[in-house]
Amino acid sequence: MTEDYSVIIVGAGMAGLCAALEAGINNAKVLVLEKEPAIGGSSLLSGRFMAFAGTDLQKKNNLIDSTEQLIRDMLEVGQGKNEKHLVEAYGQHQLDTYNWLVxxxxxxxxxxxxxxxxxxxxxxxxxxxxxxxxxxxxxxxGNVTFTLEASVKRLRKNTEGRISVVMYEKDGLEYFAKAIHGVLLTCGGFSKSEEMLQHFAPQLNAALRIGGKGNVGDGIKLAWEHGAWVRDLPYLQGTYGFHPTASGEKKSQAHVFYKGAIIVNKLGRRFVNESISYKLIGTEALKQPDNISYQIWDQNIMNESVPGDALYDFDNLFALGLIEKADTLEELANIIKVPEKNLKETVSQYNQGIQNGTDKEFGRSTLTHTFGEPKSISQAPFYAMVTTTAMLATYAGLAVNAAAQVLNAFDEPIEGLYAAGEIVGGFHGAGYMTGSSLGKAAIFGRIAARSASVAPIRIKENLSI
Ligand SMILES: Cc1cc2nc3c(=O)[nH]c(=O)nc-3n(C[C@H](O)[C@H](O)[C@H](O)COP(=O)(O)OP(=O)(O)OC[C@H]3O[C@@H](n4cnc5c(N)ncnc54)[C@H](O)[C@@H]3O)c2cc1C
Structure with a gap:
């Protein structure tokens, strides 16, 4: 027997839940299929940041920001490789989505x-x-039904060529459900698919794998079968900032470099401007001898530890034994087995650059992007954390338009098929702004739901086919 719904949503992370809620509020009859026994996907493991601009919380902290600035930053960080209309759609709906979530x-x-x-x-x-x-x-x-441990296996078109039937497996049995308005793919990326990572990003073989267990690229394959195009595969990158043990039970991540730490390789030499996107740092780190690098900092920077923060709780990582401490740089170098002379030279050169206002080697002049001032590393004791790159979110995937319709290779919408969240490509381009992935999941989840359930006719009229 086939069950009928207005909208069927595949995957219950941030994108799927925002889509389901938006559709449910608008009286659409919604089925959410989640393959794992629990909802949440990678969203539940995330580092917690969502990128919004011009919010009440920023104003409370005397931070002046705007949608225009956010769009500019995203395009700059993405090195202009992002689809501008997607970034603009993010900008257009970001503040409303923040207020909606609140x-x-x-x-x-x-x-x-x-x-x-x-x-x-x-x-x-x-x-x-x-x-x-x-x-x-x-x-x-009262409009949304969740079915867990229901893994979507295939999508089928109706006689008019519109995606409308979802085939899924549950408890070893095969089920079919029909979507009158649309099927929304919100089933995340492929950071846990060794098969797809080997195929599309062999350069990341040495990166840790972190992410929701179910994130193995099912949605991309489901859409490929119906001619979907993909974007951003050449920009697949890992994220720098993880302790090598981070793919285990406890994620251990510290971005001390965004508070002023330098990053050195096992020869004690810097190799990158530490204020650039951690994706780009991740790529450079994987090129270093034996993939080994260390964040190095002093007590002044350590004092900026933020209790409970996902990225900046350095004291916690120290208490867990993941950070080394020494009274002198020589001692620190010996503990981490980096040539003493090189580390001292590197720190001294860096500090001179800070004093003179020019980092001759790598041009670092900020802490993150264009924000903040670097500080010298001079106040004992000194600290080091061995740090590596993790593949935690893929950010490359299905081509969509600003209405979240999945596109084929000719930029035409595949009727009845929508996608949002990490499964979508083309949004981030060559770099990454922290918080824009959860942000994009929420914003485009809502857009996809509105496109599919609230105004399918209007969206259809807007198509240039
Ligand atoms: C450690 C870590 C830290 C991160 N930190 C941040 C951060 O601070 N800020 C930020 O913006 N981003 C961050 N990210 C990335 C971000 O968390 C994800 O990109 C985002 O949560 C993706 O949301 P989503 O809803 O698209 O997918 P997910 O939350 O992954 O949800 C997808 C769901 O679909 C399900 N699914 C998959 N296939 C099927 C199928 N065939 N049938 C049914 N269900 C299926 C999965 O089981 C999963 O539950 C981080 C990621 C990780 C792993």
């Missing part, structure tokens, strides 16, 4: 600067609070 009960507790921010705009959520709140709100609408 209105629905999602709590934002702080704003921090991170990769690609010219103004601190990483709004921190507590993932479990956000995911649970959105789920409960979906249930409250």
């Amino acid at each position: 209105d629905k009960g999602v709590e934002f507790d702080a704003v921090r600067a991170a990769s690609g921010h010219s103004v601190p705009r990483g709004h921190t959520i507590i993932p479990i609070q956000a995911i649970t709140t959105l789920y409960n709100k979906c249930i409250e609408t």
